Amino acid sequence: MNDVAAIHVFRAVADPTRRGILDRLADGASPVRALVEGFAISQPALSKHLRILREAGLVAVEKVGRERHYRLQADGLRAVADWVRHYERFWTDRLDRLGDYLDGDE
Amino acid sequence: MNDVAAIHVFRAVADPTRRGILDRLADGASPVRALVEGFAISQPALSKHLRILREAGLVAVEKVGRERHYRLQADGLRAVADWVRHYERFWTDRLDRLGDYLDGDE
DNA sequence: CCCACCTATAACCGATCGGTTATGTGTTGG
DNA sequence: CCAACACATAACCGATCGGTTATAGGTGGG
Numbered sequence: 001m002n003d004v005a006a007i008h009v010f011r012a013v014a015d016p017t018r019r020g021i022l023d024r025l026a027d028g029a030s031p032v033r034a035l036v037e038g039f040a041i042s043q044p045a046l047s048k049h050l051r052i053l054r055e056a057g058l059v060a061v062e063k064v065g066r067e068r069h070y071r072l073q074a075d076g077l078r079a080v081a082d083w084v085r086h087y088e089r090f091w092t093d094r095l096d097r098l099g100d101y102l103d104g105d106e
Numbered sequence: 107m108n109d110v111a112a113i114h115v116f117r118a119v120a121d122p123t124r125r126g127i128l129d130r131l132a133d134g135a136s137p138v139r140a141l142v143e144g145f146a147i148s149q150p151a152l153s154k155h156l157r158i159l160r161e162a163g164l165v166a167v168e169k170v171g172r173e174r175h176y177r178l179q180a181d182g183l184r185a186v187a188d189w190v191r192h193y194e195r196f197w198t199d200r201l202d203r204l205g206d207y208l209d210g211d212e
Numbered sequence: 213c214c215c216a217c218c219t220a221t222a223a224c225c226g227a228t229c230g231g232t233t234a235t236g237t238g239t240t241g242g
Numbered sequence: 243c244c245a246a247c248a249c250a251t252a253a254c255c256g257a258t259c260g261g262t263t264a265t266a267g268g269t270g271g272g
Contacts, residue, residue: 172270
C-alpha cells in the first residue's frame with residue numbers, strides 16, 4: 001500500500017536504537033512510557049524514533065486511553081529481506097563449492 | 107574476523123547510491139572509472155562511498171596497474187540477512203495461519 | 213623521462229541526524 | 243473541574259552525511 005515507505009525502511013533500520021525498538025516490540029506491543037525505560041534517551045528522543053519507524057511503516061499505533069500503544073509491523077521489513085535475498089547466492093554458492101570438498105553445510 | 111565491520115553494515119546499506127554500487131558489483135568486479143559512469147555523481151563522491159563500503163567489509167579492492175578493481179564481498183551482508191530473519195516469522199506465521207498450524211522454527 | 217591517467221584524500225558546504233529542554237495537546241482520576 | 247499524566251511537537255545544538263572542487267600520489271605509455 002504505502003510504497004513510499006519502503007524507500008525509508010533502510011534508513012529507519014540503520015540506527016541501532018531503532019533496531020532495538022523493533023526488537024523490543026517483537027516481544028509485544030508497548031506504550032511509549034514502558035518503551036523509554038529500556039533506552040538511555042529521553043522520551044522526546046524516543047518519540048522521534050517512533051515517528052521515523054511509523055513513517056517507514058515498521059510500527060503501528062493504537063490510542064488506548066491517554067497512552068499510545070506501539071506494535072511491530074514487521075512486514076515492512078520485507079523490502080529489506082527481499083533486497084538481501086538477492087545477495088544470498090553469493091555465500092550459499094561459496095558454501096556449495098566448499099561442499100564439494102566437505103560434505104556438511106553450515 | 108572483522109566483527110566491528112558488522113556495526114557499520116546497516117549504515118552502509120542505508121544509502122541508495124551504495125546499494126546501487128553493490129548491485130552493480132554483483133555483476134562482476136569493476137574499476138572505479140567504469141563504476142562512476144553509472145552514477146550521476148563525481149569520482150571523489152564515488153570513492154567516498156567505496157571507502158564506506160570497504161570499511162563495512164562489503165567490498166574488496168585489488169590493485170591492477172593504476173586501476174583499483176572493486177569486487178563484492180557479499181558475505182558481509184549476512185549480518186543484515188541474519189537480523190531480518192528474526193522478523194521473518196511475523197509474516198510467514200501469518201501466512202501459515204491461513205492454512206493450518208504449520209509450525210516453522212528458527 | 214615525463215606526462216597523462218586513475219584513484220584517493222583534503223577542504224569546504226548545506227542538509228540532515230540524533231540528542232537535548234521547553235511546551236503543547238489530549239485524557240483521566242480525584 | 244482541574245491537576246497530573248502520557249505523548250508529540252517545537253526549537254535549538256553539535257556531529258555527521260553526501261556532495262562539490264582542488265590536489266596529491268602512484269602507475270604506465272610514448
